[in-house]
Amino acid sequence: MVVQHNIAGMNANRQLNITTGTQAKSSEKLSSGYKINRAADDAAGLAISEKMRRQIRGLSQASNNAQDGVSWCQIADGALDEVSNMASRAKELAVQAANDTLTDDDRSYINEEMQKMKAEIDRTHASTEFNNIHIFADDGFAPGSATKSDSSNKMTITLPNGADVEISVNFIGADGKMDKVDSTKAVGQNTTYSDSAFAKYVQDAAASAIGKLYSNFRTLFSTASSEGIEVGLDLHRGEKGGVLASAAIKMSTGSSSTMMTYSMYVDTIDYPVSDFATMSDSKKADLAATIAHEMTHLIMYDTLTDGMFGNFPKWFVEGAAQTSSGDGGWVTLTPSSSDAAIKSYNAKLTDGNNAYGAGYIATMYLGYAVSASDSANQNTDVTSDNIKAGLDKLMSYMAGNKKTLNEAIADLTGYSGRSDFESSFMNSTAKSSVLDPLAFTKSFLQARRTNGEGSLFGNLSDSQLDVFAPDKLNPTVTNYTIKADSTWYANAFGSGYVFPEKEDGTATGDGTSDGLGKTLKLQVGSETESMNQIDLKRFDIRLSALSEGKTFDTSTRELALETIETVNVIGLNVASVRSYYGALQNRLEHTIKNLDNVVENTSASESRIRDTDMAAEMVRFSNNNILAQAGQAMLAQANQTNQGVLSLLQ
Structure with missing residues (x-):
């Protein structure tokens, strides 16, 4: 027997330290909910998880961006709906003014309402905004180009x-x-x-x-x-x-x-x-x-x-x-x-x-x-x-x-x-x-x-x-x-x-x-490639653009007849722009669904890498807890071994 070195105690202590360290990590994982709390826990897993987190946060914001685009389209469609209603009223007035049972004075009263509608259409063009940004623009696309290919x-x-x-x-x-x-x-x-x-x-x-x-x-x-x-x-x-x-x-x-x-x-x-x-x-x-x-x-x-x-x-x-x-x-x-x-x-x-x-x-x-x-x-x-x-x-x-x-x-x-x-x-x-x-x-x-x-x-x-x-x-x-x-x-x-x-x-x-x-960009992806951007066109919906410069006047029967044709042109152009925004809204809604699906499933994948399996970790924690108690008991026994030397010295 030796007294200078307590080998049994040293062994028991080493094993106890290992168990205590493992138990501490297990406790950390259980309390944080993450099985990777530092790079040393899983270096490769951490790198993959961080990349996925960046993607998830970027795609979540991209989904919000697309939703803003939907809101833009809804505001534009609402404004154009009112313009369409005014065009319908203008058609009614132009047909009325073309009737020869009216005098020129009667037509002048009708024309006064027509010109007020012109002013309101132009005001709608100028005042319709989203986040203090004009939805329509003087230098925007011609309304008739809404359903045609981009020729900017x-x-x-x-x-x-x-x-x-x-x-x-x-x-x-x-x-x-x-x-x-x-x-x-x-x-x-x-x-x-x-x-x-x-x-x-x-x-x-x-x-x-x-x-x-x-x-x-x-x-x-x-x-x-x-x-x-x-x-x-x-x-x-x-x-x-x-x-x-x-x-x-x-x-x-x-x-x-x-x-x-x-x-x-x-x-x-x-x-x-x-x-x-x-x-x-x-x-x-x-x-x-x-x-x-x-x-x-x-x-x-x-x-x-x-x-x-x-x-x-x-x-x-x-x-x-x-x-x-x-x-x-x-x-x-x-x-x-x-x-x-x-x-x-x-x-x-x-x-x-x-x-x-x-x-x-x-x-x-x-x-x-x-x-x-x-x-x-x-x-x-x-x-x-x-x-x-x-x-x-x-x-x-x-x-x-x-x-x-x-x-x-x-x-x-x-x-x-x-x-x-x-x-x-x-x-x-x-x-x-x-x-x-x-x-x-x-x-x-x-x-x-x-x-x-x-x-x-x-x-x-x-x-x-x-x-x-x-x-x-x-x-x-x-x-x-x-x-x-x-x-x-x-x-x-x-x-x-x-x-x-x-x-x-x-x-x-x-x-x-x-x-x-003329064109704004919606960032609907987490990267910079063009596929992650959707064009958002702005149109000129002033009456001069919607009517293509044609007559909008009912002061005489001849002008009223011309205005009937003009209102038809206005109606087609308004429908063209509304069709563009409606189609774009549908596209953006599909984009949002796809983005949300990618975010959900990427989050699930990232969770499997980063999150703690609480049941499995609790089993390990309990096991380490028993081992720690056993180690402590064995260390105590090892420390008592040297006491036997005293019997030899008596």
């Missing part, structure tokens, strides 16, 4: 003769690589390039238009235009849905360079190649005016890129192009029009297709106001030269100083900005130090006279034949050259281009151009 990379504009024009703006990539365009893919007949006379006329008309634009806007071209631009000529038979002609642009931008490709489309159904030899000068002049309109768009995209990509209102984009082509029949006013008729016409500046008539006059007035505000200009008559000088100064100021239209108007005229100008023009109030909008319009109509085209390519009183007849073309300028083939010609620019944000502010002053754009 396209801008649809309209020619003076009413045909649609589609400007394509393709953002090809941050690396600056250009998509290859297959010019052989023709939907219809594409054999007209061999007719050199027709192609040559289009080339000459375009070159002549550029020459006139160079002459009209010398400062702009010297400030911002590119040299050696080549434009492909695309002659097809009617595949563009009735479009007479269009100018298309594709843009690719990188950090060091920008590429723009151009193509001019002419529909050979509207302008038959086979009839070109016998085509009247009047028809050829109409084609030349259309090409002048489109070439103006192209040079504005080149020189005023920032503004054309979202910052210019429709009335200025189209009005500026029509200063080249002339009004093309859009302006229904004549020199004998009354003040009331002029005021009523100009008041529709921002209403749909009126941008091409009232917008044309407003652009002319803006050029005049800039010119007349120039202290160096002693002549303030309403003339083509004065208007050209003002527009040249306005556009070169924007191009050379990177100014928005809002800033340029504030800096160069007596108006405080774009909204002030629009409001003044629409209300015919005097803000300029020279002629007010009403006085200008009257003087302009007198200068244009009854048969004048009003093009800045000549005198305002010159007819379309005076300006655009074949013998009037002067194709001497080689910049922006039309090439007689269907190739997209790439034109390189020296530095990278950054696409601008949209400029806020409209004449309504209702704040619905809030800079958020």
Whole structure:
């Protein structure tokens, strides 16, 4: 026997410590409910559990986000339901006003209610919000596009003769690589390039238009235009849905360079190649005016890129192009029009297709106001030269100083900005130090006279034949050259281009151009991939958008009949937007169910890794408790063993 070492006691103590440690961990698991309380408990299990916890919390919030989207759709649908009710009432009133048993006074009473409904529809557009965010937006999608595919990379504009024009703006990539365009893919007949006379006329008309634009806007071209631009000529038979002609642009931008490709489309159904030899000068002049309109768009995209990509209102984009082509029949006013008729016409500046008539006059007035505000200009008559000088100064100021239209108007005229100008023009109030909008319009109509085209390519009183007849073309300028083939010609620019944000502010002053754009994103997943996001479109539901610029007036029987058709259009457009939000709500509800299912089952899986099995752990705890008691007893016995040595020493 030895007394220096109590081996039996040491063994019993070691075993007791092991049991006590295991018992402590078991007690911790039982009291916390988790079998992994620290990484040492299960390192791999902890990593998997933490990843699942992040996913669960992210998906739970994504489900809440989707529910917010459902609430957005419900608010939108409720607002649109009221608009639909107002449209139904408008239909009832329009049918009533079309009945000839009513007097004009009776119709005026009906029309008063109609105009109140118009105001309420516009107020609904401006005031419907979710979390202080406007559900509808001035720069939102057109109502008719609600059930069509997303074409947010396209801008649809309209020619003076009413045909649609589609400007394509393709953002090809941050690396600056250009998509290859297959010019052989023709939907219809594409054999007209061999007719050199027709192609040559289009080339000459375009070159002549550029020459006139160079002459009209010398400062702009010297400030911002590119040299050696080549434009492909695309002659097809009617595949563009009735479009007479269009100018298309594709843009690719990188950090060091920008590429723009151009193509001019002419529909050979509207302008038959086979009839070109016998085509009247009047028809050829109409084609030349259309090409002048489109070439103006192209040079504005080149020189005023920032503004054309979202910052210019429709009335200025189209009005500026029509200063080249002339009004093309859009302006229904004549020199004998009354003040009331002029005021009523100009008041529709921002209403749909009126941008091409009232917008044309407003652009002319803006050029005049800039010119007349120039202290160096002693002549303030309403003339083509004065208007050209003002527009040249306005556009070169924007191009050379990177100014928005809002800033340029504030800096160069007596108006405080774009909204002030629009409001003044629409209300015919005097803000300029020279002629007010009403006085200008009257003087302009007198200068244009009854048969004048009003093009800045000549005198305002010159007819379309005076300006655009074949013998009037002067194709001497080689910049922006039309090439007689269907190739997209790439034109390189020296530095990278950054696409601008949209400029806020409209004449309504209702704040619905809030800079958020047409499409919001609902984050309905826990990761960043696009599949975890759902687009939430915003629409323009002002009456001008819902009615597509058509008549909403019952003051006469004829207008009431037009309004009946207008209300049908409104009803279809409201139904289109409601259908979009209804379908989106259904989709989001399915999304929520799926997210909740994933959260539930992922939570169950995470529980199996992280949570304590209380029954099994209690068995282990009880077992360890018995072992601890046994260990304590054995340690006590071992400590008594050395007492036997005393017997030997006695």
